[in-house]
Amino acid sequence: MVCERKLIIMAKSPVAGRVKTRLSRDIGSAAATNFYRHTCQSVIARLSSTKLWRTVLSISPDTEVHNRFWxxxxxxxTQGQGDLGERMRRAMTIQPTGPVVLIGTDIPGVQGHHVADAFHMLKQHDYIFGPTPDGGFWLVGISKQRYLPRAFKxxxxxxxxxxxDTIDSLNRQYSGLRLGLADELNDVDDGKDFKAAQDIIGRRILSS
Structure with a gap:
């Protein structure tokens, strides 16, 4: 029996100059790329080793989908073209009917129980978001496909x-949506975030 739950992990091929550009300005391109490579591998391995959901990698750029790194x-x-909202919506739309959770790969603290909690919340919510301290979100989950066509505008x-903006847009377009918030986690976008995450990611990234 195919698991109806789908976890989509948005990931970029870890090529210097293409990933974590803001972080690169603070700690250098090599260290930023090493961080991304390690965190990406760690998150994928940690969240794929379960039968509670099926993991799908959504890869950018499209030409890297067959890279041996994965x-x-x-x-x-493949993620295809467009802004982040268009690429997320596309990644979620092509999945079969059923609850879908989508995350990125720059959340070193994410664990399996965070994803399990998100799927549990989708039993009582139409959308859920995992907020980050900087006003963004590290996770989005949706219970039904019919709420996707106008999402992320x-x-x-x-x-x-x-x-x-995301929540306001959804509320304008869909009346009566049940929205929920999952745990807040830190993403790593710049040097300050990187320093704060050292307890999680370890010093080995800087020396890889």
Whole structure:
């Protein structure tokens, strides 16, 4: 029996100069790329080793979908073009009917229980978001596909308004939506975030 729950992990191929550009300005391109490579591998391995959901990797750029960096047996799709909202909506839309949770790969503190809690919340909510301290979100979950076509519109991405804009947009377009918030976790976008996350990611990234 195929598991109806789908976890989508949005991931970029870990090429210097293409990933964590803001972090690169603070700690250097090599260290930022090493951080991303390690965290990406760790998050994928940690969250794929369960039968509670099916993990799908949504890869950017599209030409890297067959890169050997990705786990050999991982189910993979391409992100396609467009802004972050368009790519997230596309990744969630192509999945079969059933609850879908989507996350990124720069959340070193995410654990399996965070994803399990998100799927549990979707039994009583139409949308859930995992907020980050900077006003964004590290997780979005949806219970039914019918709420996707107009999602993630009019959002100021990578700003302190990202989560607020997303929720406001959904409330304008869909009446009576049941929205919920999951645990707040830290993403790593710059040097300050990186320093704060040292207890989780360890010193080995800087020396890899």
């Amino acid at each position: 786990p050999r047996h991982a189910l993979r799709t 009019d959002v100021r991405w990578s700003t302190e308004f990202t989560l607020k």
